[in-house]
Amino acid sequence: MTAVPEDLAAALAGVAGRRPLLVASDYDGVLAPLTDEPSTAVPSPDVDGLLARLAAADGVTVALVSGRGVEDLRQVSGFAGTYRWVGSHGAEYGGPLAGELAGRRDAVAERLAPLVAAVPGARLEVKPASVAVHVRQVTDAAAATRLLADAASAAADPSLTVKPGKAVLEVAVTDADKGSAVGRLRDEIGAAAVVYLGDDVTDEDVFGTLRPGDVGIKVGDGETAADHRVADPAAVVDVLRLLADRLG
Numbered sequence: 684m685t686a687v688p689e690d691l692a693a694a695l696a697g698v699a700g701r702r703p704l705l706v707a708s709d710y711d712g713v714l715a716p717l718t719d720e721p722s723t724a725v726p727s728p729d730v731d732g733l734l735a736r737l738a739a740a741d742g743v744t745v746a747l748v749s750g751r752g753v754e755d756l757r758q759v760s761g762f763a764g765t766y767r768w769v770g771s772h773g774a775e776y777g778g779p780l781a782g783e784l785a786g787r788r789d790a791v792a793e794r795l796a797p798l799v800a801a802v803p804g805a806r807l808e809v810k811p812a813s814v815a816v817h818v819r820q821v822t823d824a825a826a827a828t829r830l831l832a833d834a835a836s837a838a839a840d841p842s843l844t845v846k847p848g849k850a851v852l853e854v855a856v857t858d859a860d861k862g863s864a865v866g867r868l869r870d871e872i873g874a875a876a877v878v879y880l881g882d883d884v885t886d887e888d889v890f891g892t893l894r895p896g897d898v899g900i901k902v903g904d905g906e907t908a909a910d911h912r913v914a915d916p917a918a919v920v921d922v923l924r925l926l927a928d929r930l931g
């Protein structure tokens with residue numbers, strides 16, 4: 684158990700009385716520690732219970748906002764609570780994606796596959812609205828950097844959105860972003876305040892939209908527009924527990 688930084692504890696105490704309250708979180712690197720293989724990135728056993736406690740509080744909505752597709756996120760997380768599920772960096776919002784996107788995504792995958800196949804350890808992940816080039820298991824750092832640059836060049840097309848992340852580069856066939864998705868949730872719920880936790884570049888799209896009285900929490904190192912920071916997913920568990928305790 685780690686101590687929640689004092690300024691963050693005070694901010695959580697401030698937000699705990701506001702309703703409706705939206706508590707939204709990224710998944711990988713926040714609710715689940717990063718792993719070499721995406722299918723093994725599972726949360727600590729406490730996380731679902733804490734999220735469920737938050738979601739059970741009157742006037743509180745819990746949302747999972749991930750770069751993963753929603754089905755993948757449901758499976759890998761094993762979460763069973765009543766949450767809002769937003770996947771594919773916001774492209775999957777309130778239901779599955781239009782089928783016509785799959786053809787465009789497959790064309791991107793076809794373009795990137797030979798580049799990935801040429802680099803030992805690299806992997807291509809085909810998701811509902813994007814293709815991700817993973818280099819976490821590429822041992823040659825220069826080859827990994829080159830591959831990400833080559834993939835970005837191959838995806839230089841105004842109809843595509845390139846999203847860099849942790850040991851990954853995603854090429855999306857929509858221009859959805861997490862900031863717009865959280866804004867949409869905020870409006871839909873009429874949220875008086877938002878708590879958002881994230882660790883990666885794509886989460887900065889959310890931190891940049893937060894308003895006075897909201898609580899943005901960056902997990903781990905790196906530049907951020909968030910006002911608060913904790914070290915890792917273990918510290919996130921403590922933050923969720925403190926907030927759940929505050930909500931009663």
Ligand SMILES: O=P(O)(O)OC[C@H]1O[C@H](O[C@H]2O[C@H](CO)[C@@H](O)[C@H](O)[C@H]2O)[C@H](O)[C@@H](O)[C@@H]1O
Nearest residue numbers: 710711717718719721724749750819849850851
């Ligand atoms: O928005 P998130 O929920 O954080 O999802 C972002 C991406 O997460 C996954 O990749 C990342 O986590 C993997 C498992 O720990 C890790 O191996 C990889 O290096 C990370 O980039 C997922 O595979 C992607 O589809 C998500 O977009």
